[in-house]
Amino acid sequence: MDRPSAVAQLRAALGRFAAEHGLDGHWCVALSGGPDSLALTAVAAALRPTTAVIVDHRLQAGSHTVAAAARDQALALGCVAAQVVPVEVGVDGGPEAAARAARYAALEQARDGAPVLLGHTLDDQAETVLMGLGRGSGARSIAGMVPYDAPWCRPLLGVRRSVTHAACAELALTPWRDPHNDDPRFTRVRLRAEVLPLLDEVLHGGVAEALARTAAALREDTDALDAIAADVPVETELPVATLTGLPAAVRRRVIRRWLLDGGAAGLSDGQIRSVDALVSAWRGQGGVAVPSAATRSRLFAGRRGEVLTLYREPVAD
Missing domain, CATH: 1.20.59 (Chorismate Mutase Domain, subunit A)
Structure with a gap:
């Protein structure tokens, strides 16, 4: 039996997620212009009315041009609206954490009550688990990202990054390549480029999937213990x-x-x-x-x- 196309895999993942969490009506998608969020935007806009929110962190020269291009792509893909939100990135917690805080604050303000789709993939989840292991912050950190924590929706946490890249190719979309994703100053970049490939080599593959399964199991345990503590x-x-x-x-x-x-x-x-x-x-x-x-x-x-x-x-x- 032929494997479904990349676009079909993303559409199925998003459809299952929406049904499981009772999402209906209008939704937003956080669009950076990169392959993960661009592929998600294409699939989301084909399913229901979608607004794209593009956060311009203004950390790189020409970021406004990148943001404008992402807005144009969103509208061409059928989004009912697309807006660019410039932000000021602080310094608390380091560059990655500060940019994340600014981004989520902007999305919260722009979403207008709608759920927000985020393009995090299984690979992102594996990297998050490794970062939690390195910090020694306990089970809550190793449990990774939550698939659904209203209004934040991560429908692609079970999908490999290679699928979103393939979907962009199928749809003839040209994603933006963020130079920060190749900058070894960032911990996540080194995990992606060096640590995970080495673990795959030593452990004979399947490491990202194993880390994601570990996160899911720990999240179930953590949720159960949290519920007991809440009483x-x-x-x-x-x-x-x-x-x-x-x-x-x-x-x-x-x-x-x-x-x-x-x-x-x-x-x-x-x-x-x-x-x-x-x-x-x-x-x-x-x-x-x-x-x-x-x-x-x-x-x-x-x-x-x-x-x-x-x-x-x-x-x-």
Whole structure:
């Protein structure tokens, strides 16, 4: 039996995704002009009314020209609308994280209530899992990207990058080749160009698929543990007795939720474990600094008697 064409594979993947998650009516697609998002835009526009949103990060010379070309391609593919959104990219978290934050903020503002299709593929998922492994950030990080986290939709997480490239060729589309995708200064580029090919060679292939399966399995486990932890009530002051009888994996999830509710942000696995030690390895130690969005004070988690508390200390001028 002949294998379906690349376009047919993408159309089937998107159709299954829309049916599974009850997506109907108008949707948006995040279009960079690259092969993954361009192929997704072509398929999406053929299925239902689609608006393309092109975020111009303005990090490269001539980016406005690239964005305008992507807008024209979107309209030629049948999108009902296409808009270019210029953004200012900050510096927090490094260049990749800052660009991502600016991009998602722009998409959130431009989507006008519609779900947003993102062109992440199975290869992107494998790279994300490897990055999570390298950071040692725990199961949540290794679980990779979530297929559906409204309004963000990733219908191609089960599709190899080679399929989106082949779909562009079938449709005679000329995608933009982002020079950043070949720049070894970026961790993801080196994973793509060096690490994954080496792992495929050593392990005799199938590494990207195996990493994606691992992410899916971990995500199921993580979701189940999160659901158990969500049933544990938390207050401003968290009684130690509430935590001591819980399995460690559930206890740390309760602590994470308590910290986030109290104003923490960008928590690492190590920071959560340090706060957890106030319960599991209590020896009278002092408070644990945790990150927050505040700039004039620092947030701490501490133990006072038989409760965990959050408190702030001013930042010295």
